[in-house]
Amino acid sequence: MYIPKHFNVTDKEEILSFLKANTFGQLISLVEGKLFSSHIPLFLSDHNQSLICHIAKNNPQWECITEQEVLVTFQGPHDYVSPSWYNSPGVPTWNYQSVHIYGKPQLLT
Helix, strand or coil: CCCCHHHCCCCHHHHHHHHHHCCEEEEEEEECCEEEEEEEEEEECCCCCCEEECCCCCCCHHHHHHHCCEEEEEEEEEEEECHHHCCCCCCCEEEEEEEEEEECCCCCC
């Protein structure tokens, strides 16, 4: 994900707070060589700061997920920013908050 330097957040507590407030995310991995995304609730464990989720048995993503690194994305507030809001000439943009997490899943049955 491209992040301009002035928007990059590195404060761990702020990121953890964001994850606690925005628990619905996208679990992205490869299934049969193709990108696959499950939109699911993921909860941050207070014990070890890992993400916990449930994937249905009928969802093919769970069968090969431990063999690879995955990407989990979370989206927060977002909105259009009009050039008319700037004090000097500007361009339209879209401001948003999101967190991307990479990791190796552990399957619990």
